[in-house]
Structures are given as structure tokens and as C-alpha cells.
Amino acid sequence: MTIETKNLTFTYPGTGFSLRGVDFSMGPGACAALTGSNGSGKTTLGKLLCGLLKPQGGAVLFDGEDTAKWSLGRRGQRIGYLFQEPARQLFAPTVLEDLMFTQELQGISPGEAEARAMALLARFELDSLARRSVLTLSRGEQQRLAICGLLLNKPEALVLDEPTTGLDARRKAILAGVIREVLRDGISVLLISHDAAFVKANAQREVRMEQLNQAPLASGAPDKSADSLGWIEGGSGEGAGGVHEN
């Protein structure tokens, strides 16, 4: 799926922070990273892509189709969003049940739902934890379970918001493996991250938020001239920040 934004505008009321004229695109099967200083609007753009926030101007297009009137449920079938705090998107008491109940709501039989859930858990090395309470999982395990929950919908793209926060080197390596697995399925991944080493090791392209946002700096907002990670894709002018992977 190709994800595009056209002249996207969004302002948080009463804060002075805004995104203006954001043009961004990401082709199918790509792994792009959205980087930038704190408060530069990375998470805001991620949320706008997934429909968690509604743009005040411009459009978010999936395969060229304007998604403005799509319900969150419909978007969720095409794109998954991993929250900074993965516990927010775990709902059932046990690991297995968390993957089963959404399937059952979609009319899938319990037997088939369990088989699908167990297959996903095995793929992400969580099968031994199937009967465990989701509350007793480590952050990395919660993250992988949340990704499993998103993958059940067979989305075409995933937005991972600061996925390395609170993970040690070993768990980061596991997460990198998960991302490779996801990419192998042809799912695009947008990494929103501060973690320069992780981005460099796992993303094919990097886009700095400061280059996408055409809004003037609000007081206290990050400096657009802040040092970048050094291998930025795009530049000023038309198509700045575009990430085209084919």
C-alpha cells in the first residue's frame, strides 16, 4: 500500500504547535524512519496517518484514496499503530485470549482463532507465554504481543511509535527481528524513533520531521537546524521528505 499525505495541516488547540504543508509518501514494503527532536510532530504525523487525529487541512491517502471518511475500524484493517505504551492496546486477561477475542468478534470460530493466534505467538517467540497474564509480561513481550494483535488484521502497513523505549540491547535485537519478519510479509513499516543506531540498522530511509513541517517555529518548539543523524533522504523543495520504495 502506498501511504501519502498531501499538504497536511494540524494544530493542537491552545499550544501553538502545528504541522503545516506536510507532504510525505511511503511506498509498499518500505521501512522508513521518521526522526526529529522532541515535540517536532513525529507522533502527531503518525497519529494522523492512522486516523487517531483528524487533519484540519490536506489529506491522507491510502493507494490514492482519501481516507477522511474512513472509520477507525476500516483504517485498522489496512494500517496498524503500535503505541509508545504497548499495555494500552492489550485488553484481555491472558496472552492467548488477547489475540482470540477480536477474531471471535469478527465471526471466526474459537478453534480457528486459537490456531491463528498460536501460530503468530510461535513466530514471535511468545507461545510459551500463551496462558500468562498480559500484566506480568515485560515491556518487550507486551510490544511483541501488541504487534501480533495488529498483524491478525493482515495490515499493509505498521506505524511503530518509539518502539525501542525501555528496551535493552538484547530486546532491541529481538524487535529488529520482528521488523524483519513483518517486512518479509510485504508489510511497510514506519518507525518513529529517536534511536539513531536502531534507525540506521533497520530503516531503509530516514525522514526528519523538521524538513516536512512548513509551519513557523512556535516558542519552545525544536530548532529546525538541529543536527540530523547524517543520512537524510529528501531535502527542500517539492517532494521533500518523500520516501518512495518500490
Add this chain to the structure above:
Amino acid sequence: MKTDPRVTLLFVLLLSTAGVVLRGALELAPVLLSAMIAALWGKAPVGRVLRRLAGLWITLVSVTALQALFSGDIRTGLLTGAAVLERLVILMLGGTMLAAYPGHALVQAMIQLRLPYQLAYMVSVGLRFVPQFSESFKDSLTAMQLRGVDFRRLKMKARLRVYTYLLMPTIAAGVQRAQKLAMAMELRGFGAHEQRGSYAPLHMKSKDWLALAGVIAWAAGLSAIEVLWRIAI
């Protein structure tokens, strides 16, 4: 300038008690009127609260309609429904009046009303958790939809099941936040000393004494009217 929070606390306590104890729509009407006048006079953020609770109004009107439907004849039903609505608005206005004060002023008021400090502080902290619960619930609802659950297509039974699932992350987030807060408070020496000073003790001014007299007169008048009403019927 706002009235001393102790006077407002007393008024809200009496108001809520009247709202719960009194049964009929006609009996509750003067209480509701008093609550409205007091909220406007105290510059309580009524408009803001009403806007925030916009979705609740549908529920309130539905509850009223249900009360009216299941209470025998239509007149009795409508009066019962109106009483429910009045009671809810009275309680809501009471809360809104307290929301006009900063948290530390309410804690200070409770301490000077001889409530143990720990208890007063916990009440204040508890109130701060309400918007966080609401935000957490909204986030979970969104996350659930992004997992492909389309609420519009679900039958009522399935929808109710989904709501029970939404409670788990909300409660878990609340408990985790409470644990962190408790730890942070311990580290800052909460309750380490038996004696405590106050940064900004409250002092009753003449207008506060006048307001207090007004509240007492209001409560006495309301009680007298209630007694006379009951004798009359």
C-alpha cells in the same frame, strides 16, 4: 474573589445530601435552583463541564425517558424522570463548584476542617485520576478500533463484551499510575513527620462569614419547608 473553599465544601455537602434525600421533582426544584445560582455566583466552569459531558446528556435524557416509561401513569413517570435528571444535575453542579478551586486549596480546606491530612490528600489525588481514567478509556477505545473492531457493525451483546475488555487496560493503567505516585510520594517523605505546616493557610474574611451564614440559613429554610410540606400532605 471566590468564597473560602470550606464554605463551598459545606454547601456542596448539604446540596448533595438534599439532592439524594429529597425524592420528588417539586421538592428538588428549589435545590436545583440554589445550585444553579451558587454555581454562577461562584464562577464555576459550568459551560466547560457541560461541553465536556456533551455525550452524557443523551444518557441522562434516556434515563429520564426510561423512568417516565416504567413508572405507571405518564404524569408520575414524567415527574420521576424529572426528579432523576434534577438529582444528577445537582450532583454535577456540586462537583463543578469544587472544580473551580485549585486542588491544594481543597486539601487545605479539608485539613482545616480537621480531616486527617493523608485522607484529604488522597481525596484530592483521587479527583485528579478522573480525567486520566477518561483519557485512558478513550485511548483504549481507539486502540481497540485500530485492531479492526468496527463498533458500528457489532451487535449489542458483542459491543457490551468489548466494553468489558476496555476496562482492563484502563484499570491497569490507573493502578500502575497509583503505584508510581505512591512510590514518588514515599521518596519525597510523605507523612514522615507528625506535625505539618501549611504554605497557604486559609483565613475566613467577612464575606466568607456572610456566605456561611447564608448557607446555614438556606439549609435551615430548606429543612423547614420540607417539614411543613410533609405535614401538609
